[in-house]
Amino acid sequence: MLPGLKPGDVLPRREVHDRYGGSRQGGIAPSSRTNVVLFFTNPAIGHRHGYYDGWGGDGLFHYVGEGQQGDQQLVRKNKSIAEHHRTGRTLEGFRADGKLVQYLGEFKLIDHYFTDAHETNDPSVLRQVIVFRLQPRNEVPVELPNLPLRPKLKPRIDVVPVEEKFTERAFVTPDREPFELERRESVLVHHYRTYLENEGHTVRRLRIIPPGESRPLYSDLWDETTKELIEAKSSVTRDQLRLAVGQLFDYGRFVDARKRTILVPSRPREDLLNYLRSTSIGVTYLDDDGTWRHDDLS
Known part of the structure:
Protein backbone atom coordinates (compact mmCIF):
# COMPACT_ATOMS: atom_id res chain seq x y z
CA MET A 1 0.00 0.00 0.00
CA ARG A 137 -4.94 -6.97 -1.64
CA ASN A 138 -7.75 -4.70 -0.45
CA GLU A 139 -11.34 -3.93 -1.36
CA VAL A 140 -11.29 -1.95 -4.61
CA PRO A 141 -13.18 1.30 -3.89
CA VAL A 142 -14.50 2.02 -7.38
CA GLU A 143 -16.55 0.09 -9.91
CA LEU A 144 -14.48 -1.31 -12.76
CA PRO A 145 -15.87 -3.07 -15.86
CA ASN A 146 -16.19 -6.80 -16.32
CA LEU A 147 -14.45 -8.52 -19.20
CA PRO A 148 -16.71 -9.03 -22.23
CA LEU A 149 -15.60 -12.67 -22.25
CA ARG A 150 -13.91 -14.62 -19.50
CA PRO A 151 -11.36 -17.32 -20.45
CA LYS A 152 -12.35 -20.92 -19.67
CA LEU A 153 -10.24 -24.00 -19.07
CA LYS A 154 -12.28 -26.13 -21.50
CA PRO A 155 -13.57 -25.33 -24.98
CA ARG A 156 -17.17 -24.18 -25.33
CA ILE A 157 -19.26 -24.59 -28.48
CA ASP A 158 -22.66 -22.91 -28.83
CA VAL A 159 -25.13 -23.01 -31.70
CA VAL A 160 -26.32 -19.44 -32.30
CA PRO A 161 -28.72 -17.80 -34.79
CA VAL A 162 -27.32 -16.63 -38.11
CA GLU A 163 -28.63 -13.18 -37.19
CA GLU A 164 -26.03 -13.03 -34.39
CA LYS A 165 -24.26 -9.76 -35.15
CA PHE A 166 -20.87 -10.63 -33.71
CA THR A 167 -17.87 -11.48 -35.83
CA GLU A 168 -14.41 -12.39 -34.59
CA ARG A 169 -13.05 -8.95 -35.46
CA ALA A 170 -16.11 -7.14 -34.14
CA PHE A 171 -15.54 -8.79 -30.77
CA VAL A 172 -12.04 -7.32 -30.63
CA THR A 173 -13.07 -3.93 -32.07
CA PRO A 174 -16.78 -3.58 -31.29
CA ASP A 175 -17.04 0.12 -32.14
CA ARG A 176 -15.67 -0.03 -35.67
CA GLU A 177 -17.62 -0.10 -38.93
CA PRO A 178 -17.66 -3.37 -40.92
CA PHE A 179 -15.16 -3.60 -43.77
CA GLU A 180 -16.41 -3.81 -47.35
CA LEU A 181 -15.26 -7.43 -47.59
CA GLU A 182 -17.37 -8.25 -44.56
CA ARG A 183 -20.41 -6.58 -46.08
CA ARG A 184 -20.06 -8.59 -49.29
CA GLU A 185 -19.54 -11.79 -47.32
CA SER A 186 -22.69 -11.04 -45.32
CA VAL A 187 -24.77 -10.72 -48.50
CA LEU A 188 -23.32 -13.98 -49.83
CA VAL A 189 -24.07 -15.79 -46.57
CA HIS A 190 -27.64 -14.46 -46.50
CA HIS A 191 -28.36 -15.67 -50.07
CA TYR A 192 -26.91 -19.13 -49.47
CA ARG A 193 -28.64 -19.51 -46.14
CA THR A 194 -31.96 -18.70 -47.82
CA TYR A 195 -31.25 -21.34 -50.45
CA LEU A 196 -30.45 -24.01 -47.84
CA GLU A 197 -33.55 -23.24 -45.78
CA ASN A 198 -35.71 -23.45 -48.89
CA GLU A 199 -34.21 -26.92 -49.37
CA GLY A 200 -35.41 -27.85 -45.88
CA HIS A 201 -32.10 -27.54 -44.03
CA THR A 202 -31.68 -26.16 -40.52
CA VAL A 203 -28.97 -23.50 -40.66
CA ARG A 204 -27.24 -21.83 -37.72
CA ARG A 205 -23.80 -20.50 -36.74
CA LEU A 206 -21.27 -21.87 -34.27
CA ARG A 207 -19.66 -19.80 -31.55
CA ILE A 208 -16.49 -21.52 -30.38
CA ILE A 209 -14.46 -20.42 -27.39
CA PRO A 210 -11.11 -22.27 -27.30
CA PRO A 211 -9.68 -23.08 -23.86
CA GLY A 212 -7.85 -20.16 -22.28
CA GLU A 213 -8.96 -17.70 -24.97
CA SER A 214 -10.81 -14.44 -24.34
CA ARG A 215 -12.19 -14.09 -27.87
CA PRO A 216 -14.77 -16.36 -29.50
CA LEU A 217 -14.54 -17.80 -33.00
CA TYR A 218 -17.62 -17.61 -35.21
CA SER A 219 -18.31 -19.84 -38.18
CA ASP A 220 -20.19 -18.18 -41.01
CA LEU A 221 -22.72 -21.02 -41.30
CA TRP A 222 -23.36 -24.40 -39.72
CA ASP A 223 -25.72 -26.69 -41.66
CA GLU A 224 -27.18 -28.83 -38.88
CA THR A 225 -28.92 -31.08 -41.38
CA THR A 226 -25.74 -32.19 -43.14
CA LYS A 227 -23.24 -31.35 -40.37
CA GLU A 228 -21.43 -29.04 -42.80
CA LEU A 229 -19.09 -26.30 -41.58
CA ILE A 230 -19.12 -23.35 -44.01
CA GLU A 231 -16.77 -20.37 -44.24
CA ALA A 232 -17.60 -17.55 -46.68
CA LYS A 233 -15.21 -15.32 -48.60
CA SER A 234 -16.19 -12.43 -50.83
CA SER A 235 -13.58 -13.16 -53.50
CA VAL A 236 -11.70 -16.13 -54.97
CA THR A 237 -8.17 -14.80 -54.57
CA ARG A 238 -5.50 -17.15 -53.28
CA ASP A 239 -5.11 -15.16 -50.07
CA GLN A 240 -8.82 -15.34 -49.30
CA LEU A 241 -9.05 -19.07 -49.94
CA ARG A 242 -5.95 -19.80 -47.88
CA LEU A 243 -7.45 -17.77 -45.04
CA ALA A 244 -10.69 -19.75 -45.25
CA VAL A 245 -8.81 -23.06 -45.18
CA GLY A 246 -7.02 -22.03 -42.01
CA GLN A 247 -10.26 -20.93 -40.37
CA LEU A 248 -12.03 -24.18 -41.22
CA PHE A 249 -9.18 -26.26 -39.81
CA ASP A 250 -9.18 -24.12 -36.67
CA TYR A 251 -12.95 -24.46 -36.13
CA GLY A 252 -12.83 -28.12 -37.09
CA ARG A 253 -10.65 -28.98 -34.10
CA PHE A 254 -13.72 -28.50 -31.89
CA VAL A 255 -16.58 -29.62 -34.15
CA ASP A 256 -17.53 -33.05 -35.48
CA ALA A 257 -18.23 -31.87 -39.02
CA ARG A 258 -18.86 -34.29 -41.87
CA LYS A 259 -17.93 -31.69 -44.47
CA ARG A 260 -15.96 -28.46 -44.61
CA THR A 261 -16.86 -26.03 -47.36
CA ILE A 262 -15.78 -22.60 -48.59
CA LEU A 263 -18.57 -20.39 -49.93
CA VAL A 264 -17.47 -17.94 -52.67
CA PRO A 265 -19.23 -15.80 -55.29
CA SER A 266 -17.67 -17.50 -58.35
CA ARG A 267 -15.69 -20.57 -59.43
CA PRO A 268 -12.04 -20.48 -58.33
CA ARG A 269 -9.36 -21.00 -60.99
CA GLU A 270 -8.00 -24.49 -61.54
CA ASP A 271 -4.85 -24.32 -59.40
CA LEU A 272 -6.86 -23.07 -56.45
CA LEU A 273 -9.35 -25.91 -56.91
CA ASN A 274 -6.39 -28.29 -56.84
CA TYR A 275 -5.22 -26.61 -53.63
CA LEU A 276 -8.63 -27.10 -52.01
CA ARG A 277 -8.69 -30.69 -53.25
CA SER A 278 -5.41 -31.32 -51.40
CA THR A 279 -7.04 -30.15 -48.15
CA SER A 280 -10.25 -32.20 -48.64
CA ILE A 281 -12.27 -28.98 -48.41
CA GLY A 282 -15.18 -28.46 -50.80
CA VAL A 283 -16.28 -25.25 -52.50
CA THR A 284 -19.72 -23.79 -53.20
CA TYR A 285 -20.16 -20.91 -55.64
CA LEU A 286 -22.65 -19.17 -57.89
CA ASP A 287 -22.62 -20.40 -61.47
CA ASP A 288 -22.98 -18.03 -64.42
CA ASP A 289 -26.74 -18.62 -64.57
CA GLY A 290 -27.15 -17.71 -60.88
CA THR A 291 -27.54 -21.24 -59.53
CA TRP A 292 -25.47 -22.71 -56.71
CA ARG A 293 -22.77 -25.14 -57.73
CA HIS A 294 -21.29 -27.56 -55.20
CA ASP A 295 -17.91 -29.12 -55.85
CA ASP A 296 -16.96 -31.75 -53.29
CA LEU A 297 -13.20 -31.81 -53.76
CA SER A 298 -12.45 -34.43 -51.10
Whole structure:
Protein backbone atom coordinates (compact mmCIF):
# COMPACT_ATOMS: atom_id res chain seq x y z
CA MET A 1 0.00 0.00 0.00
CA LEU A 2 1.31 3.45 -0.87
CA PRO A 3 2.20 5.53 2.20
CA GLY A 4 0.08 8.67 2.50
CA LEU A 5 -2.76 7.28 0.35
CA LYS A 6 -5.78 5.17 1.05
CA PRO A 7 -7.93 3.37 -1.55
CA GLY A 8 -10.46 5.77 -3.05
CA ASP A 9 -8.28 8.89 -2.80
CA VAL A 10 -8.35 11.13 -5.89
CA LEU A 11 -5.39 13.32 -6.89
CA PRO A 12 -3.61 14.64 -10.00
CA ARG A 13 -1.46 12.04 -11.73
CA ARG A 14 1.55 14.37 -11.66
CA GLU A 15 1.31 14.41 -7.87
CA VAL A 16 1.45 10.61 -7.78
CA HIS A 17 4.73 10.69 -9.68
CA ASP A 18 6.10 13.58 -7.62
CA ARG A 19 5.56 11.44 -4.53
CA TYR A 20 6.44 7.95 -5.72
CA GLY A 21 8.38 8.30 -8.98
CA GLY A 22 7.79 6.58 -12.30
CA SER A 23 7.12 7.96 -15.76
CA ARG A 24 4.18 10.34 -16.24
CA GLN A 25 3.45 8.73 -19.63
CA GLY A 26 1.96 5.33 -20.40
CA GLY A 27 -0.05 2.85 -18.44
CA ILE A 28 2.79 1.19 -16.52
CA ALA A 29 5.27 3.21 -14.47
CA PRO A 30 7.98 1.36 -12.53
CA SER A 31 9.75 3.71 -10.13
CA SER A 32 13.50 4.03 -9.67
CA ARG A 33 13.04 6.11 -6.48
CA THR A 34 10.69 3.84 -4.54
CA ASN A 35 10.00 0.11 -4.55
CA VAL A 36 6.76 0.33 -6.50
CA VAL A 37 5.34 -0.37 -9.94
CA LEU A 38 2.39 1.89 -10.72
CA PHE A 39 -0.24 0.92 -13.27
CA PHE A 40 -3.11 3.00 -14.64
CA THR A 41 -6.35 1.78 -16.22
CA ASN A 42 -8.68 4.04 -18.17
CA PRO A 43 -11.87 2.20 -19.26
CA ALA A 44 -13.19 5.31 -21.06
CA ILE A 45 -10.44 5.45 -23.67
CA GLY A 46 -8.53 2.18 -23.36
CA HIS A 47 -10.53 0.56 -26.17
CA ARG A 48 -8.95 2.99 -28.66
CA HIS A 49 -5.71 1.10 -28.13
CA GLY A 50 -7.29 -2.35 -27.99
CA TYR A 51 -7.07 -2.37 -24.18
CA TYR A 52 -10.04 -4.00 -22.46
CA ASP A 53 -9.18 -4.19 -18.76
CA GLY A 54 -11.74 -5.69 -16.41
CA TRP A 55 -12.81 -8.25 -13.85
CA GLY A 56 -12.79 -11.89 -14.90
CA GLY A 57 -15.01 -14.64 -13.57
CA ASP A 58 -12.03 -15.72 -11.47
CA GLY A 59 -12.35 -12.64 -9.24
CA LEU A 60 -9.10 -11.22 -10.64
CA PHE A 61 -8.50 -7.97 -12.49
CA HIS A 62 -7.27 -8.64 -16.04
CA TYR A 63 -4.95 -5.84 -17.12
CA VAL A 64 -3.58 -5.45 -20.67
CA GLY A 65 0.14 -4.75 -20.93
CA GLU A 66 1.85 -1.83 -22.65
CA GLY A 67 2.67 -1.52 -26.35
CA GLN A 68 0.40 0.01 -28.98
CA GLN A 69 2.01 -1.34 -32.16
CA GLY A 70 2.83 -4.96 -32.99
CA ASP A 71 2.80 -7.97 -30.70
CA GLN A 72 3.47 -7.07 -27.09
CA GLN A 73 6.57 -8.55 -25.50
CA LEU A 74 7.36 -9.37 -21.89
CA VAL A 75 10.09 -6.72 -21.73
CA ARG A 76 10.70 -3.31 -20.15
CA LYS A 77 7.54 -2.02 -18.43
CA ASN A 78 5.62 -5.26 -18.96
CA LYS A 79 8.52 -7.12 -17.40
CA SER A 80 8.35 -4.83 -14.36
CA ILE A 81 4.86 -6.17 -13.61
CA ALA A 82 5.84 -9.78 -14.36
CA GLU A 83 8.77 -9.53 -11.94
CA HIS A 84 7.41 -7.12 -9.33
CA HIS A 85 7.44 -9.72 -6.56
CA ARG A 86 10.93 -11.02 -7.39
CA THR A 87 12.34 -7.48 -7.44
CA GLY A 88 10.69 -6.54 -4.15
CA ARG A 89 8.31 -3.95 -5.61
CA THR A 90 4.66 -3.56 -4.72
CA LEU A 91 2.13 -3.24 -7.54
CA GLU A 92 -0.14 -0.21 -7.10
CA GLY A 93 -3.20 0.49 -9.23
CA PHE A 94 -5.01 3.67 -10.29
CA ARG A 95 -8.10 4.43 -12.33
CA ALA A 96 -7.39 7.35 -14.65
CA ASP A 97 -9.87 10.02 -15.69
CA GLY A 98 -8.22 12.87 -17.56
CA LYS A 99 -5.51 14.44 -15.38
CA LEU A 100 -6.97 12.96 -12.20
CA VAL A 101 -6.46 9.43 -10.92
CA GLN A 102 -8.15 7.42 -8.18
CA TYR A 103 -6.09 5.07 -6.06
CA LEU A 104 -7.33 1.49 -6.24
CA GLY A 105 -4.88 0.01 -3.78
CA GLU A 106 -2.26 -2.71 -3.91
CA PHE A 107 -2.38 -5.75 -6.21
CA LYS A 108 -0.25 -8.82 -6.74
CA LEU A 109 0.39 -10.68 -9.97
CA ILE A 110 -1.03 -14.18 -10.23
CA ASP A 111 0.01 -14.98 -13.81
CA HIS A 112 -0.45 -13.75 -17.38
CA TYR A 113 -1.82 -14.99 -20.71
CA PHE A 114 -1.95 -13.79 -24.31
CA THR A 115 -4.90 -12.76 -26.46
CA ASP A 116 -5.71 -10.70 -29.58
CA ALA A 117 -6.36 -6.95 -29.78
CA HIS A 118 -6.26 -4.27 -32.45
CA GLU A 119 -3.47 -1.77 -32.86
CA THR A 120 -3.96 1.80 -31.74
CA ASN A 121 -6.40 3.60 -34.07
CA ASP A 122 -6.17 0.76 -36.62
CA PRO A 123 -8.95 -1.83 -36.27
CA SER A 124 -7.82 -3.52 -39.49
CA VAL A 125 -4.66 -4.87 -37.82
CA LEU A 126 -4.78 -7.47 -35.07
CA ARG A 127 -1.87 -8.25 -32.78
CA GLN A 128 -1.12 -10.29 -29.68
CA VAL A 129 -1.23 -8.60 -26.28
CA ILE A 130 -0.25 -9.65 -22.77
CA VAL A 131 -2.96 -9.77 -20.11
CA PHE A 132 -1.88 -9.81 -16.46
CA ARG A 133 -4.20 -11.42 -13.92
CA LEU A 134 -4.00 -9.30 -10.77
CA GLN A 135 -5.38 -10.00 -7.32
CA PRO A 136 -6.33 -6.98 -5.17
CA ARG A 137 -4.94 -6.97 -1.64
CA ASN A 138 -7.75 -4.70 -0.45
CA GLU A 139 -11.34 -3.93 -1.36
CA VAL A 140 -11.29 -1.95 -4.61
CA PRO A 141 -13.18 1.30 -3.89
CA VAL A 142 -14.50 2.02 -7.38
CA GLU A 143 -16.55 0.09 -9.91
CA LEU A 144 -14.48 -1.31 -12.76
CA PRO A 145 -15.87 -3.07 -15.86
CA ASN A 146 -16.19 -6.80 -16.32
CA LEU A 147 -14.45 -8.52 -19.20
CA PRO A 148 -16.71 -9.03 -22.23
CA LEU A 149 -15.60 -12.67 -22.25
CA ARG A 150 -13.91 -14.62 -19.50
CA PRO A 151 -11.36 -17.32 -20.45
CA LYS A 152 -12.35 -20.92 -19.67
CA LEU A 153 -10.24 -24.00 -19.07
CA LYS A 154 -12.28 -26.13 -21.50
CA PRO A 155 -13.57 -25.33 -24.98
CA ARG A 156 -17.17 -24.18 -25.33
CA ILE A 157 -19.26 -24.59 -28.48
CA ASP A 158 -22.66 -22.91 -28.83
CA VAL A 159 -25.13 -23.01 -31.70
CA VAL A 160 -26.32 -19.44 -32.30
CA PRO A 161 -28.72 -17.80 -34.79
CA VAL A 162 -27.32 -16.63 -38.11
CA GLU A 163 -28.63 -13.18 -37.19
CA GLU A 164 -26.03 -13.03 -34.39
CA LYS A 165 -24.26 -9.76 -35.15
CA PHE A 166 -20.87 -10.63 -33.71
CA THR A 167 -17.87 -11.48 -35.83
CA GLU A 168 -14.41 -12.39 -34.59
CA ARG A 169 -13.05 -8.95 -35.46
CA ALA A 170 -16.11 -7.14 -34.14
CA PHE A 171 -15.54 -8.79 -30.77
CA VAL A 172 -12.04 -7.32 -30.63
CA THR A 173 -13.07 -3.93 -32.07
CA PRO A 174 -16.78 -3.58 -31.29
CA ASP A 175 -17.04 0.12 -32.14
CA ARG A 176 -15.67 -0.03 -35.67
CA GLU A 177 -17.62 -0.10 -38.93
CA PRO A 178 -17.66 -3.37 -40.92
CA PHE A 179 -15.16 -3.60 -43.77
CA GLU A 180 -16.41 -3.81 -47.35
CA LEU A 181 -15.26 -7.43 -47.59
CA GLU A 182 -17.37 -8.25 -44.56
CA ARG A 183 -20.41 -6.58 -46.08
CA ARG A 184 -20.06 -8.59 -49.29
CA GLU A 185 -19.54 -11.79 -47.32
CA SER A 186 -22.69 -11.04 -45.32
CA VAL A 187 -24.77 -10.72 -48.50
CA LEU A 188 -23.32 -13.98 -49.83
CA VAL A 189 -24.07 -15.79 -46.57
CA HIS A 190 -27.64 -14.46 -46.50
CA HIS A 191 -28.36 -15.67 -50.07
CA TYR A 192 -26.91 -19.13 -49.47
CA ARG A 193 -28.64 -19.51 -46.14
CA THR A 194 -31.96 -18.70 -47.82
CA TYR A 195 -31.25 -21.34 -50.45
CA LEU A 196 -30.45 -24.01 -47.84
CA GLU A 197 -33.55 -23.24 -45.78
CA ASN A 198 -35.71 -23.45 -48.89
CA GLU A 199 -34.21 -26.92 -49.37
CA GLY A 200 -35.41 -27.85 -45.88
CA HIS A 201 -32.10 -27.54 -44.03
CA THR A 202 -31.68 -26.16 -40.52
CA VAL A 203 -28.97 -23.50 -40.66
CA ARG A 204 -27.24 -21.83 -37.72
CA ARG A 205 -23.80 -20.50 -36.74
CA LEU A 206 -21.27 -21.87 -34.27
CA ARG A 207 -19.66 -19.80 -31.55
CA ILE A 208 -16.49 -21.52 -30.38
CA ILE A 209 -14.46 -20.42 -27.39
CA PRO A 210 -11.11 -22.27 -27.30
CA PRO A 211 -9.68 -23.08 -23.86
CA GLY A 212 -7.85 -20.16 -22.28
CA GLU A 213 -8.96 -17.70 -24.97
CA SER A 214 -10.81 -14.44 -24.34
CA ARG A 215 -12.19 -14.09 -27.87
CA PRO A 216 -14.77 -16.36 -29.50
CA LEU A 217 -14.54 -17.80 -33.00
CA TYR A 218 -17.62 -17.61 -35.21
CA SER A 219 -18.31 -19.84 -38.18
CA ASP A 220 -20.19 -18.18 -41.01
CA LEU A 221 -22.72 -21.02 -41.30
CA TRP A 222 -23.36 -24.40 -39.72
CA ASP A 223 -25.72 -26.69 -41.66
CA GLU A 224 -27.18 -28.83 -38.88
CA THR A 225 -28.92 -31.08 -41.38
CA THR A 226 -25.74 -32.19 -43.14
CA LYS A 227 -23.24 -31.35 -40.37
CA GLU A 228 -21.43 -29.04 -42.80
CA LEU A 229 -19.09 -26.30 -41.58
CA ILE A 230 -19.12 -23.35 -44.01
CA GLU A 231 -16.77 -20.37 -44.24
CA ALA A 232 -17.60 -17.55 -46.68
CA LYS A 233 -15.21 -15.32 -48.60
CA SER A 234 -16.19 -12.43 -50.83
CA SER A 235 -13.58 -13.16 -53.50
CA VAL A 236 -11.70 -16.13 -54.97
CA THR A 237 -8.17 -14.80 -54.57
CA ARG A 238 -5.50 -17.15 -53.28
CA ASP A 239 -5.11 -15.16 -50.07
CA GLN A 240 -8.82 -15.34 -49.30
CA LEU A 241 -9.05 -19.07 -49.94
CA ARG A 242 -5.95 -19.80 -47.88
CA LEU A 243 -7.45 -17.77 -45.04
CA ALA A 244 -10.69 -19.75 -45.25
CA VAL A 245 -8.81 -23.06 -45.18
CA GLY A 246 -7.02 -22.03 -42.01
CA GLN A 247 -10.26 -20.93 -40.37
CA LEU A 248 -12.03 -24.18 -41.22
CA PHE A 249 -9.18 -26.26 -39.81
CA ASP A 250 -9.18 -24.12 -36.67
CA TYR A 251 -12.95 -24.46 -36.13
CA GLY A 252 -12.83 -28.12 -37.09
CA ARG A 253 -10.65 -28.98 -34.10
CA PHE A 254 -13.72 -28.50 -31.89
CA VAL A 255 -16.58 -29.62 -34.15
CA ASP A 256 -17.53 -33.05 -35.48
CA ALA A 257 -18.23 -31.87 -39.02
CA ARG A 258 -18.86 -34.29 -41.87
CA LYS A 259 -17.93 -31.69 -44.47
CA ARG A 260 -15.96 -28.46 -44.61
CA THR A 261 -16.86 -26.03 -47.36
CA ILE A 262 -15.78 -22.60 -48.59
CA LEU A 263 -18.57 -20.39 -49.93
CA VAL A 264 -17.47 -17.94 -52.67
CA PRO A 265 -19.23 -15.80 -55.29
CA SER A 266 -17.67 -17.50 -58.35
CA ARG A 267 -15.69 -20.57 -59.43
CA PRO A 268 -12.04 -20.48 -58.33
CA ARG A 269 -9.36 -21.00 -60.99
CA GLU A 270 -8.00 -24.49 -61.54
CA ASP A 271 -4.85 -24.32 -59.40
CA LEU A 272 -6.86 -23.07 -56.45
CA LEU A 273 -9.35 -25.91 -56.91
CA ASN A 274 -6.39 -28.29 -56.84
CA TYR A 275 -5.22 -26.61 -53.63
CA LEU A 276 -8.63 -27.10 -52.01
CA ARG A 277 -8.69 -30.69 -53.25
CA SER A 278 -5.41 -31.32 -51.40
CA THR A 279 -7.04 -30.15 -48.15
CA SER A 280 -10.25 -32.20 -48.64
CA ILE A 281 -12.27 -28.98 -48.41
CA GLY A 282 -15.18 -28.46 -50.80
CA VAL A 283 -16.28 -25.25 -52.50
CA THR A 284 -19.72 -23.79 -53.20
CA TYR A 285 -20.16 -20.91 -55.64
CA LEU A 286 -22.65 -19.17 -57.89
CA ASP A 287 -22.62 -20.40 -61.47
CA ASP A 288 -22.98 -18.03 -64.42
CA ASP A 289 -26.74 -18.62 -64.57
CA GLY A 290 -27.15 -17.71 -60.88
CA THR A 291 -27.54 -21.24 -59.53
CA TRP A 292 -25.47 -22.71 -56.71
CA ARG A 293 -22.77 -25.14 -57.73
CA HIS A 294 -21.29 -27.56 -55.20
CA ASP A 295 -17.91 -29.12 -55.85
CA ASP A 296 -16.96 -31.75 -53.29
CA LEU A 297 -13.20 -31.81 -53.76
CA SER A 298 -12.45 -34.43 -51.10
